[in-house]
Amino acid sequence: MSFKHLTQAFAVSPQVTDSDIIEAKQAGFMTVIDARPDGEDAGQPRAAEIAALAEAQGLSFTHIPVTTGAITDADIAKFAAALKAAKGPVLGYCRSGTRAAMMWALAQAGQMPAAEIFDTVAAAGIDISSVKPKILALAQAQSDGEAAGTKTYDVVIVGGGSAGIATAASLLKRRGSLTIAVIEPSEAHYYQPGWTLVGAGVFTQDVTRRNTADVMPDKVTWVRQGAAGFAPELNEVILADGSSVRYRVLVAAPGLKLNWNAIPGLSEALGRNGVTSNYRFDLAPYTHNLVTNLKSGRAIFTQPPMPIKCAGAPQKAMYLSCDIMRETGALANVEVEFHNAGAVLFGVAAYVPALMEYIKKYNIHLNFESKLVAVDGAARVATFERKNADGSSETIQREFDMLHAVPPQVAPDFVAASALAGPAGFIEVDAGTLQHPRFANIYSLGDAAATTNAKTAAAARAQAPTVAINVLATLDGKSPSVTYDGYGSCPLTVERGKIVLAEFGYGGKLMPSFPAWLIDGTQPTRAAWFLKDRILPFVYWQGMLKGREWMIDPAKIEQAA
Numbered sequence: 001m002s003f004k005h006l007t008q009a010f011a012v013s014p015q016v017t018d019s020d021i022i023e024a025k026q027a028g029f030m031t032v033i034d035a036r037p038d039g040e041d042a043g044q045p046r047a048a049e050i051a052a053l054a055e056a057q058g059l060s061f062t063h064i065p066v067t068t069g070a071i072t073d074a075d076i077a078k079f080a081a082a083l084k085a086a087k088g089p090v091l092g093y094c095r096s097g098t099r100a101a102m103m104w105a106l107a108q109a110g111q112m113p114a115a116e117i118f119d120t121v122a123a124a125g126i127d128i129s130s131v132k133p134k135i136l137a138l139a140q141a142q143s144d145g146e147a148a149g150t151k152t153y154d155v156v157i158v159g160g161g162s163a164g165i166a167t168a169a170s171l172l173k174r175r176g177s178l179t180i181a182v183i184e185p186s187e188a189h190y191y192q193p194g195w196t197l198v199g200a201g202v203f204t205q206d207v208t209r210r211n212t213a214d215v216m217p218d219k220v221t222w223v224r225q226g227a228a229g230f231a232p233e234l235n236e237v238i239l240a241d242g243s244s245v246r247y248r249v250l251v252a253a254p255g256l257k258l259n260w261n262a263i264p265g266l267s268e269a270l271g272r273n274g275v276t277s278n279y280r281f282d283l284a285p286y287t288h289n290l291v292t293n294l295k296s297g298r299a300i301f302t303q304p305p306m307p308i309k310c311a312g313a314p315q316k317a318m319y320l321s322c323d324i325m326r327e328t329g330a331l332a333n334v335e336v337e338f339h340n341a342g343a344v345l346f347g348v349a350a351y352v353p354a355l356m357e358y359i360k361k362y363n364i365h366l367n368f369e370s371k372l373v374a375v376d377g378a379a380r381v382a383t384f385e386r387k388n389a390d391g392s393s394e395t396i397q398r399e400f401d402m403l404h405a406v407p408p409q410v411a412p413d414f415v416a417a418s419a420l421a422g423p424a425g426f427i428e429v430d431a432g433t434l435q436h437p438r439f440a441n442i443y444s445l446g447d448a449a450a451t452t453n454a455k456t457a458a459a460a461r462a463q464a465p466t467v468a469i470n471v472l473a474t475l476d477g478k479s480p481s482v483t484y485d486g487y488g489s490c491p492l493t494v495e496r497g498k499i500v501l502a503e504f505g506y507g508g509k510l511m512p513s514f515p516a517w518l519i520d521g522t523q524p525t526r527a528a529w530f531l532k533d534r535i536l537p538f539v540y541w542q543g544m545l546k547g548r549e550w551m552i553d554p555a556k557i558e559q560a561a
């Protein structure tokens with residue numbers, strides 16, 4: 001195939017095949033970008049097929065599907081980020097090569113003169129007239145920004161959730177002169193641990209939500225849009241509008257992605273036909289409504305493969321729902337099933353005996369290695385893929401009157417496609433210092449970090465001081481000085497008024513915060529419920545997000561003599 005070179009570093013082509021990928025490798029290309037949606041034409045190779053071919057040749061591959069006339073700022077930002085992250089010449093392709101050229105031109109807007117962009121593409125014999133107005137507008141916006149001056153921040157934090165805000169507050173507590181930018185598109189900030197209690201009718205929705213503006217630390221610059229990519233070699237974060245923010249140190253805390261669409265039919269069924277999930281703010285009240293009105297039938301609760309936010313949350317919804325049905329007298333007439341894609345009830349064995357007592361009490365039918373793979377909301381049928389004892393798999397269908405579904409959870413797309421990501425898509429870090437292994441001025445914490453601790457707010461609260469202290473060390477030209485021990489907490493709400501307070505670190509090591517005479521975490525206690533119901537929300541809003549690090553003291557790293 002003849003590749004059309006726009007520059008020495010970028011060329012375009014029509015749809016590629018296996019022989020074209022080999023030719024691209026021989027021609028010196030290092031990265032392939034597919035700008036074509038799957039299924040556009042009959043017989044078109046899927047992006048995953050080309051990705052596998054590229055990987056076999058040692059080429060990087062990125063899929064940024066776009067449609068002419070519907071190219072968004074986020075698409076442009078992703079393309080720009082892919083170009084910046086490329087470690088050599090890039091080949092972009094689509095049906096004819098035109099869209100790939102358009103995306104390159106749009107990504108250059110503001111980086112090179114518009115006239116030069118148009119001349120470069122025209123010299124390759126490609127018509128991009130349909131996006132000329134967009135290129136001119138982007139160039140003007142970039143010019144306006146440069147006139148105002150481009151600032152490099154001491155610290156840029158991607159994510160204004162629990163981990164991001166806590167880290168900003170901890171940094172400013174230690175050094176108030178820092179310039180910090182927090183990149184966060186949402187106008188609302190949520191206390192997600194409270195949604196379990198909303199689903200049980202204990203909390204109302206409003207107590208779990210505040211305006212982001214009200215929790216953002218005063219001295220922080222709030223960048224009100226999302227991140228679209230990372231350019232670590234340039235110390236830049238690419239934003240959704242195609243612009244970038246520069247940093248001396250980056251803290252990546254963008255959370256994870258709830259992949260509802262990974263289960264066919266689930267997204268369409270949520271919020272009706274008895275399908276709910278406490279993993280969404282707007283659906284938790286529906287959980288309570290379903291449970292209080294369920295008189296008989298079958299209630300199914302699911303848990304996807306790890307990692308997920310708070311591994312105990314799927315069970316919490318189940319136990320509290322069963323307790324409500326016990327109080328209403330409906331439990332005897334409701335068949336309760338728990339379908340867990342994992343092989344055990346809970347990952348830390350010390351807490352399982354107490355949980356099993358409630359499994360027996362509520363007569364819950366346990367189904368391990370049983371993964372939800374499809375939902376038919378109208379028919380009220382859930383489909384599971386179940387692994388048998390002999391290693392074989394089978395597909396089973398279960399009718400339901402209520403389905404509490406928890407989706408698979410993955411790294412955000414822009415994280416998984418970045419140079420920061422590890423094999424599973426999450427951000428690589430040292431488990432103790434939370435520093436990136438290849439980029440010393442990058443740290444990550446919270447749900448996006450590729451650590452093995454429980455992904456909970458309690459973990460983020462413990463991680464934030466470690467990151468803050470180590471970030472300051474990096475800014476001062478020193479090595480990280482403190483380490484995180486993997487602490488996380490999962491208050492397992494087994495009934496209204498009692499909780500099994502699971503607290504543990506790396507390797508499942510028990511790490512109780514209180515003496516056993518006060519709270520024995522391996523047993524259900526009223527004291528732990530009081531903590532969850534009354535104390536922890538206050539600790540979150542007035543402690544964690546304010547830089548008050550109550551009961552947290554990161555361990556110092558012993559320096560070699």
